[in-house]
Amino acid sequence: MRHSLFLAPSRRLLFGFALALPLLAACSSGGGNDAVETASEQNANKISEADVTEKQEADAEFLVKATSNALLGVELGKLAQARATTPVVRTYGARLVQNRLGLLSALRSLGSAKQLAVPNALGEDEQAAYHEVNTQTGSQLDKRVMDLIMKVQKQDANAFEDMKDDAYDGDIRGFAAKYEPPVQEELAAAEEVADAIEDLP
Template identity: 45%
Template sequence: MRCSYRTLALWGSLLMLAAACSPEQGQKDPVAEAQFQNEKRIGDENVTEKQERDAEFMVAAASDGMLEVELGKLAQQKATQPAVKTFAQQMATQHGEANAALKTLAEQKGLVLPASLGREQQETYRTLSGFTGTQFDKEYMARMVDDHKKSADEFEDMSKDAYDGDIRGFAAKYAPVLRDHLDMAKEVDDQLEDLP
């Protein structure tokens, strides 16, 4: 009897600990939550996999776009090279405009977008925040090259493959802009090569 009481007490303690450690509503990952809401709606409406891919693209584009704006603001404060500051200012402005267009489109389509940076994006922001001087410039620009390559490829794919015509149009409109950003990022990144 004592053994089972101990076991029950142990389980009770573990359950209380688990409840105390579980993330509260405000601590959910906004990106994961947006994906979940869209998947739930799509599941309820019994729509196709292609429409699900459209929703995933929209959430990814929103979270990546928000990160570009936040990193652009950070780089305007921390960058040491004028070319990096100029690039960062353009990224904050142009991605901000694209984010607004994306938000409008998502509202028209009844899709949920993350309201703030997801955990992965927050981690990227924190990591870059830890750099200073020319090391920050180099890390930021290397990140911009990688991010814009990935985004430009994804937008180009979706400009052909998106199920929804408006989402296809959005991707087609911004794919060349992202390619331009990639070219600019490579150019600035090359200028930093010889810096200590």
């Protein structure tokens, strides 16, 4: 069972958004479009023109969501580096930025190779989640940023574990298999950090 802050992957490519939330200028590439929804729509349009299976649709959706989560991870890591009150959270933030930038680059390359669109900026849901954490101060920021990081990483850990076996495309299966261990390690490290700061006021 996935515990998801955002919408869990479904068989449809289009993500439904319950609220239209304002864009965060600091996290958006500009414009009024939701980058995650735009990428999903582009893929849906391509897929509707081809004779594809539900697994192929799931492959495209996996790339969109994993890229979206990587983008959010970078922003959360930067926030932890800049504003966390505890050294362990700041150190983890720096590590997260580095790891997520590497994953992001690999996801973009894979999307390009497969001619599938991936988001180039945070979607509205991700921006709203980031904004909520960014409004916190002191030890509450440390706790909330780690909580959100863990929620995102649990999504990724589940998705990568599933896709290493279930992806239609062999390259996407291989990609998920390659990156699943480091994604799981990131989650385990985040859980250790969260435990270390649990008693902060």
